[in-house]
Amino acid sequence: MSNKVLVIFAHPSFETSRMNRALISVARECENVTVHDLYETYPNQFVDVACEQKLLNEHDVLVMQHPLQWYSCPPLMKSWLDNVLTTGWAYGPGGSALEGKYWVHAITSGGPEFMYQRGGYNNFSMAELLRPFEQTADFCSMHYLRPFLTHEVLRLEDEDIKQQAEQYRQWLLAITQGNLPPVVHTLHVPQADFKHAPPL
Numbered sequence: 001m002s003n004k005v006l007v008i009f010a011h012p013s014f015e016t017s018r019m020n021r022a023l024i025s026v027a028r029e030c031e032n033v034t035v036h037d038l039y040e041t042y043p044n045q046f047v048d049v050a051c052e053q054k055l056l057n058e059h060d061v062l063v064m065q066h067p068l069q070w071y072s073c074p075p076l077m078k079s080w081l082d083n084v085l086t087t088g089w090a091y092g093p094g095g096s097a098l099e100g101k102y103w104v105h106a107i108t109s110g111g112p113e114f115m116y117q118r119g120g121y122n123n124f125s126m127a128e129l130l131r132p133f134e135q136t137a138d139f140c141s142m143h144y145l146r147p148f149l150t151h152e153v154l155r156l157e158d159e160d161i162k163q164q165a166e167q168y169r170q171w172l173l174a175i176t177q178g179n180l181p182p183v184v185h186t187l188h189v190p191q192a193d194f195k196h197a198p199p200l
Contacts, residue, residue: 001178002032006059007106010038010066010077019108019153022165023065030169032176034059038076045076052084057097061175062142064133065106067153071122071129081136090140103137104181105130105147106168112152127186134186146181 007027011020014037028035036055042048056062066073073081088095107126115121118128126149137144148171150164175181 003060003102003176003178003180004058005030005033005061005063005172005176006055007033007035007063007065007172008038008077008080009035010074010080012039012074012076014039017067017108017153019150019156019161019164020065020067022161023106023108023150023168026165026169027065027172030172030176033172038080039074042076045079047076047080047083049083049086052080053086053089053097056084056101059101061102061104061180063104063106063172063175066108068107068109068129071124072132085136085140096141099141101142102145102175102180103133103140103142104145104175105133106150107147108150108153110152110154112155113149116151127184131186134184144184146184148181 007024009020009024011017014020014024024035024037027033034055038047064073064077066077072078085091085098086095087093089097107130109116109126111121116124116126116129118125122129126147130147134144148168156164171181
């Protein structure tokens with residue numbers, strides 16, 4: 001089974017992000033992967049809802065690629081979520097457009113992995129911080145998958161960035177070929193963590 005993958009990308013200062021530029025670059029090269037840059041498409045930040053819903057209808061897997069900003073996504077991606085995932089389309093009576101599709105994150109963060117653990121510098125694990133997205137996916141009857149994480153991006157050397165980008169390419173290609181990351185259900189684990197807790 002092959003999947004059509006839609007990468008919804010948002011970075012308000014894309015030009016300065018070495019890691020996200022590398023990740024997007026390899027994503028654009030992958031067959032059956034569509035890269036959709038929100039800040040490039042909507043410089044005035046007015047989202048075309050009909051166009052976005054059409055894109056979602058045409059794809060099987062939604063990859064939300066963005067830096068972690070204030071423990072969430074950039075503002076234009078939040079606006080995209082608020083405007084595109086409408087009642088009667090994504091959820092609610094008659095809202096089954098996304099049912100059975102897949103949602104997965106590709107997230108970059110400035111801090112190292114150990115800062116995103118329960119009781120660590122940021123108090124909560126990455127899995128816990130991403131729970132609003134997990135719940136949104138569940139609310140839209142989508143399957144929420146284990147994310148692709150890149151930590152400590154400001155300290156990465158050029159070779160590290162190159163290797164991580166290549167891993168992203170392989171990760172995306174695996175998804176297009178039907179080899180999906182595990183489904184995540186953090187509600188059912190005592191301590192949600194993508195790295196050091198028992199498998200979700």
